[in-house]
Amino acid sequence: MSSAGATLRTMREQKPLVHxxxxxxxxxxxxxxxxxxxxxxxxAHAGEEVEEMARxxxxxxxxIGTLSGHWVEAMLLAGGAATARQIPIVLDxxxxxxxxxxxxxxxxxxxxxxxxxxxxxxxxxxxxxxAQAEVRGVESIGAGMEPAALARTAARGLGVIxxxxxxxxxxxxxxRVLAVSNGHALLATVTGTGCMSSAITGCxxxxxPGEPLEAAAEALAAFGVAxxxxxxxxxxxxxxxxxLYDALYALDPATLDGRVQIEEL
Amino acid sequence: MSSAGATLRTMREQKPLVHxxxxxxxxxxxxxxxxxxxxxxxxAHAGEEVEEMARxxxxxxxxIGTLSGHWVEAMLLAGGAATARQIPIVLDxxxxxxxxxxxxxxxxxxxxxxxxxxxxxxxxxxxxxxAQAEVRGVESIGAGMEPAALARTAARGLGVIxxxxxxxxxxxxxxRVLAVSNGHALLATVTGTGCMSSAITGCxxxxxPGEPLEAAAEALAAFGVAxxxxxxxxxxxxxxxxxLYDALYALDPATLDGRVQIEEL
Amino acid sequence: MSSAGATLRTMREQKPLVHxxxxxxxxxxxxxxxxxxxxxxxxAHAGEEVEEMARxxxxxxxxIGTLSGHWVEAMLLAGGAATARQIPIVLDxxxxxxxxxxxxxxxxxxxxxxxxxxxxxxxxxxxxxxAQAEVRGVESIGAGMEPAALARTAARGLGVIxxxxxxxxxxxxxxRVLAVSNGHALLATVTGTGCMSSAITGCxxxxxPGEPLEAAAEALAAFGVAxxxxxxxxxxxxxxxxxLYDALYALDPATLDGRVQIEEL
Numbered sequence: 001m002s003s004a005g006a007t008l009r010t011m012r013e014q015k016p017l018v019h020x021x022x023x024x025x026x027x028x029x030x031x032x033x034x035x036x037x038x039x040x041x042x043x044a045h046a047g048e049e050v051e052e053m054a055r056x057x058x059x060x061x062x063x064i065g066t067l068s069g070h071w072v073e074a075m076l077l078a079g080g081a082a083t084a085r086q087i088p089i090v091l092d093x094x095x096x097x098x099x100x101x102x103x104x105x106x107x108x109x110x111x112x113x114x115x116x117x118x119x120x121x122x123x124x125x126x127x128x129x130x131a132q133a134e135v136r137g138v139e140s141i142g143a144g145m146e147p148a149a150l151a152r153t154a155a156r157g158l159g160v161i162x163x164x165x166x167x168x169x170x171x172x173x174x175x176r177v178l179a180v181s182n183g184h185a186l187l188a189t190v191t192g193t194g195c196m197s198s199a200i201t202g203c204x205x206x207x208x209p210g211e212p213l214e215a216a217a218e219a220l221a222a223f224g225v226a227x228x229x230x231x232x233x234x235x236x237x238x239x240x241x242x243x244l245y246d247a248l249y250a251l252d253p254a255t256l257d258g259r260v261q262i263e264e265l
Numbered sequence: 266m267s268s269a270g271a272t273l274r275t276m277r278e279q280k281p282l283v284h285x286x287x288x289x290x291x292x293x294x295x296x297x298x299x300x301x302x303x304x305x306x307x308x309a310h311a312g313e314e315v316e317e318m319a320r321x322x323x324x325x326x327x328x329i330g331t332l333s334g335h336w337v338e339a340m341l342l343a344g345g346a347a348t349a350r351q352i353p354i355v356l357d358x359x360x361x362x363x364x365x366x367x368x369x370x371x372x373x374x375x376x377x378x379x380x381x382x383x384x385x386x387x388x389x390x391x392x393x394x395x396a397q398a399e400v401r402g403v404e405s406i407g408a409g410m411e412p413a414a415l416a417r418t419a420a421r422g423l424g425v426i427x428x429x430x431x432x433x434x435x436x437x438x439x440x441r442v443l444a445v446s447n448g449h450a451l452l453a454t455v456t457g458t459g460c461m462s463s464a465i466t467g468c469x470x471x472x473x474p475g476e477p478l479e480a481a482a483e484a485l486a487a488f489g490v491a492x493x494x495x496x497x498x499x500x501x502x503x504x505x506x507x508x509l510y511d512a513l514y515a516l517d518p519a520t521l522d523g524r525v526q527i528e529e530l
Numbered sequence: 531m532s533s534a535g536a537t538l539r540t541m542r543e544q545k546p547l548v549h550x551x552x553x554x555x556x557x558x559x560x561x562x563x564x565x566x567x568x569x570x571x572x573x574a575h576a577g578e579e580v581e582e583m584a585r586x587x588x589x590x591x592x593x594i595g596t597l598s599g600h601w602v603e604a605m606l607l608a609g610g611a612a613t614a615r616q617i618p619i620v621l622d623x624x625x626x627x628x629x630x631x632x633x634x635x636x637x638x639x640x641x642x643x644x645x646x647x648x649x650x651x652x653x654x655x656x657x658x659x660x661a662q663a664e665v666r667g668v669e670s671i672g673a674g675m676e677p678a679a680l681a682r683t684a685a686r687g688l689g690v691i692x693x694x695x696x697x698x699x700x701x702x703x704x705x706r707v708l709a710v711s712n713g714h715a716l717l718a719t720v721t722g723t724g725c726m727s728s729a730i731t732g733c734x735x736x737x738x739p740g741e742p743l744e745a746a747a748e749a750l751a752a753f754g755v756a757x758x759x760x761x762x763x764x765x766x767x768x769x770x771x772x773x774l775y776d777a778l779y780a781l782d783p784a785t786l787d788g789r790v791q792i793e794e795l
Binding site: 294499 | 545547549554557558561562565566570571572573574575576577578579582583586587600771772773774775776777779780
């Protein structure tokens, strides 16, 4: 049975190391979210060390938000080491659909790395399954498929857990679809909250091995609950952002499940 | 007629995509300022995609704060694509005057890209027009010319709108000079607020095509008004910084013009 | 005699330029800490300019948190220029012990650059003196030596001032050992506070030339006092982080010495 509270408790006891190869914009933010939640972040991207780092990590998060040649190679190296060890891997295909380079790189990683969870917005995920999609920069403008169906289709077509985030999030393994209704509108006013949700997915996957569908949904629910808490007393995006780390840190395993809104469709 | 409120209203309706190739220090900050204001930021710097990204953007912001070879090449590629499409381009010559590499790179970009607005501090801009200047790191220590005259001289000499920021900002197209008096002393205590003003200039240019002088002044005025709001209740640089995004988000198109202090000299 | 207040007063009068070649995760944070304290940060890492920048700086901070080939070369170039000018140099060996690349790079810098202060956690410093150590990512899990003895051993063995931070910090020149008890547990919940303490060490070294042992201890004490102030009224890691810059900015040279807890062992 799925219990975000139990997973969070395990995470805080084990403090799993979450290796992140992510973009320049959000590196501080995803590290702080990981740390506030109770896991240990490490950022390393040099070809000389990514395999060694991935070999001591409990999960790997790949994010192409500010990709370039050397970084993509590092992602493939780390992804290879993580695949060999069968630790969970999250791919955040930031901006897939906006440029050909991003779309091709996301496909390349999906082809060469055993991605456990693909976490993106509807436009990015729709792009990767070949559905109609509009992505402006890194923002999803539209997708030609309902997000629940999109999650299921992407999971089947790409052989991953698909985690499609939006006002309501949909997570699917190709059979089951879980809808997560936690969250707050202020999340969309802060850059990198999508990337944070990918990092947090990496944390939950590390703490709940063997149940990636549940872990991915719990991650989004827990992040959403924290956002709800952070919004209380926030005066806008900046104070909300600061309070988001407070709220992640204050998440209480004992009460979390009572607030989680995960529904199986 | 210049109306910062009208430009802001247009920006929030159109949500222009502002492509930013900027420095590592402020990437998160300029993305968040762009988003809080109501435009869409995208950070992309790979040679493989910068032209494609610049082709879907409404304006381009180039910032040399942590420049290196590949990044400069990417700026030139993106700048070329933006020039071809005649979308507005902002150049922030961070640290010009501090090292020969920064000065030469700023000149190189000015020579190869159709820069619309050059936004910098007095020392940086004075360096680029060959006037006496002192720049310590990225801080302007002194310039051998009054800033209003400097803005006019730079605009004429470099063929740009020159936007010289300081306690009072001066924006000139070589003929007219607009003085902007909004702002707050706490801006100087947070790193990257100059870079934010360049990003916000890119947002305003995108929302007010064909009137770059007015758009550049409105951008600084709007940012200054937000700083005035953020300072109220701030306890120092850190809480001011968080509240700055709150204030940008809360800027009200209906009341903005009543607070803007732009004076034509 | 050691007076953190006097050093801080000098720093704010002289505004020394502190050249930092640091990691992507904390660049904004260490720049803001430097600025809030009263010094001037500059981030520059291109081979084309690092020597020139180091030649106008008052101290240099090298941090290998997200190292890669070109960045290491830039650190060696800047370190060489700083060594030639005999300005103080801080090395933060982030993650030494976690991967071979990090350990080897830290040793390489120590071998080629005249490092004044080596600032790290117990696991990192123990790794570099060949003692038993466990480093998970960038977190010290354990060191096979008491931290006071470790600081003395590292100082002697590596020919540096060793600054080993933890719940209590120990700073040694190989003979004397100073223990610094200021600080707050919330520091461990925000990423990059270790890196900030290295940057602040660079600021204090610049303001107190010729007394690196005292300057390094004063830096940690001042940072610790600021953390104590920031914790008051903080609701968690995020608001603590914002308030930390407020507190650095508000540090009062007149009252600082009364709060500093430095004890010679």
